[in-house]
Amino acid sequence: MIERLIKGYDLDKLAVATIASHTALHILRGAKLYGFRTIAVARPNTAWFYRQFQFIDEVWEADFSNFRPVAERLSRQNAVLVPHGSYVEYVGWRQALEAPVPTLGVRRLIEIEADQFKKMGLLERAGIPTPRVYNSADEVTGPVIVKLFGAKGGRGYFFARDKRELAERLANLAEPHIIQEYVFGVPAYYHYFASPMYSRVEIFGMDIRYETNVDGRTFGLVEPSFVVVGNLPLVLRESLLPTVQRYGEAFAKAVRETLGEDMKGPYSLESIIKDDMSIVVFEFSGRIVAGTNVYMGVGSPYSVLYFDKPMDMGTRIAHELDEARKRGALERIVS
Amino acid sequence: MIERLIKGYDLDKLAVATIASHTALHILRGAKLYGFRTIAVARPNTAWFYRQFQFIDEVWEADFSNFRPVAERLSRQNAVLVPHGSYVEYVGWRQALEAPVPTLGVRRLIEIEADQFKKMGLLERAGIPTPRVYNSADEVTGPVIVKLFGAKGGRGYFFARDKRELAERLANLAEPHIIQEYVFGVPAYYHYFASPMYSRVEIFGMDIRYETNVDGRTFGLVEPSFVVVGNLPLVLRESLLPTVQRYGEAFAKAVRETLGEDMKGPYSLESIIKDDMSIVVFEFSGRIVAGTNVYMGVGSPYSVLYFDKPMDMGTRIAHELDEARKRGALERIVS
């Protein structure tokens, strides 16, 4: 279906669209730098905010509970939709899977990510070390972190010190969840870009999430919570980069083997680095992550490994779309 | 008085001056990029440091206890003074209020900031959520932070766990102070620029303060202290930006209503973000904050929302001064 849509596109009028939240600002600014028309699809209460910015050509207000008409309108406007976490949250994964608009990246990852067990399964298939997953509180031998399936941005995560504390907290929990070994170390999030145009996986950046209240000064007086409110830039010890690259490539390979299509566009692996310098990946995102915002406008340190000037992820996406447009190969980077 | 001074200015010889500390380096470098003459007014013991840099045309040594002659000399040199926290600290708020030199921004905010209660009052008038303020230890129901009126850069702040600990520590405290509810969450400082030239409030950047020893590894062995020694860059979850923008605009509006003049130039709101994603503002600064230093030279991520290239705050100020100079509207950005 998407291929047919693309065939009807007027490539001279190609637009880049995204949902007005998450990473919309730097996605649309990057698109504008490459001369694309830009469309922000906003919730009615935040449209005013996006209307301030000159690099956004159009701000649409939309009802996300019925996304199909919006997607159709985007298609009529020759738009590629750049999906992100808020898009999936607003429209729900089923609508996102079926939206009749060319969507950057591998769309079917959305379905895998909707189930924490399938999600971890894909990482395991890639041969990437992951935390132990427990089937029940009985199996637990140390501290754990529990994640609700619908959890977004760290809300609905909780930490339990041991089996007993876990059992207490699970007693009142009806929702689907996953119990993961709590790995001690430091968090690090890697941003990749899988480029069909250059046939490579690029390490594009890194960040640390800034989480409230666990990153605050709480003096042990309140329960830790893990709600992500921002991001901080990070660079890694260079000797760890080959491993980060290998895991990024292994993930792309596992996607190809599992779904039968090439990985493309931005994605992320989310890890803990232990004090033996090993990396344990506890989650992934099959599309752009909010951590890329730390490099908005200024560009990331790692982007200069591949390009003359620092780029941010929005610009990197626009660069790939521009290349694909020139080569008449748009179908290779959307789905 | 200031309008009369400006009328006598030779705009072709306009200089930008500031006190040699705080954010002087990037203020003066930005000014030089726009072709202004640059003057650093230094304490005698640090003048040598500022003399190293080619973008500073003149380094003056001054006696800050008698600032009037310095201000007069600056005026004769066609200078606009960019005020910052160290300026107010060195010359005292009374001298700063009366200095006969055009001063960027809304000068009368200095008087409001000299009184912690008036300061919080302005935020409340803006409708911005603030921490509860207690009139006495008796009212206290949870942890608090106590701030002396004269406290600078976090020195003279202390944390008290409860009513009893607070009472003990207040027993020996004679100085004026404010007792604020201690809000649990993560700190975030927002840098704004109110632009009379473009009639808008810009979100220019964000930072986190790096405070000793509370950000160190103290293993609970020493009392927490909150002395600011540096700053770290931060970006916020994009869904929080509309709120950050609203609070920034509400602050500008409250200034206009309270003081009868337009907000202009850089300012800052200083907040805790709680784990329900609400923002509580516990302080403001009516002028440039040291946190803007994190973007010196390189420019801030958010600055590209308004301009083609990343800018730092010094460059942003110089840009506005340059616009005002061209339009013959200098009086709209100083007071």
Added chain:
Amino acid sequence: MIERLIKGYDLDKLAVATIASHTALHILRGAKLYGFRTIAVARPNTAWFYRQFQFIDEVWEADFSNFRPVAERLSRQNAVLVPHGSYVEYVGWRQALEAPVPTLGVRRLIEIEADQFKKMGLLERAGIPTPRVYNSADEVTGPVIVKLFGAKGGRGYFFARDKRELAERLANLAEPHIIQEYVFGVPAYYHYFASPMYSRVEIFGMDIRYETNVDGRTFGLVEPSFVVVGNLPLVLRESLLPTVQRYGEAFAKAVRETLGEDMKGPYSLESIIKDDMSIVVFEFSGRIVAGTNVYMGVGSPYSVLYFDKPMDMGTRIAHELDEARKRGALERIVS
């Protein structure tokens, strides 16, 4: 010996070489910006990683246990070797001291750094405040940190709360080590560049190390460890910069007095800032530190104090080499 080698160099074919780890990426990228040929000398298992990047002209695989032939080959290729911590670690300090290839900076600092007591001695000679060093557990009056001589990147460091805990942990420790007073405050690492071409010491940047697990969320459940896995950017309160500059210059002077040669190239002082704003330096590095990676490609805030555009340390090194090449003064920046 080195002077004789340089005399034989074809300056039009000058190459920049480094060991493929640590800061190699931004060293070689900077070199390429100035038109140097670039050589990465890699361990066989990571050569593939470095071969991806177009700014690296040659990737050599080497046996570091016998470095002499590599050094000779580098010399035949008109290469300047930029040394870093991984180089010293891989080849060992004795081989590094004797390698027959022009090496950026003051090579003899490697020998001083191999002995923690000599290392602290150089800082003391510079008049820079350092933590108290204890000769034995008996002398200890408060918390300490113990560092093995061979410790790299924080591995082999441990913290002891008091005399008793220290004695227990030392009981099983046969290796040479140093016992330092544990200073409470926040860590800050300063990057300097000593420029023979411009006759000055530049403050080039700052960072904080990101250490596992001490910077993780461990809820007090595991022993703190201090393995460096990455770095975070930092700017300092401007009022601290004159002190940072003085210490940087004092270090360069102490090197000249101790070794009879000018300090040159990148180096670092590694400190704790206490809550009285005093700076205690607990270590130095006589060459580029990994913390400079935070500014790769994008450039550091402080670099704009000296140059028109932000530079990273790799670019700064290349700039100096380029100046030296033009002036025929290469011998002034290598040893």
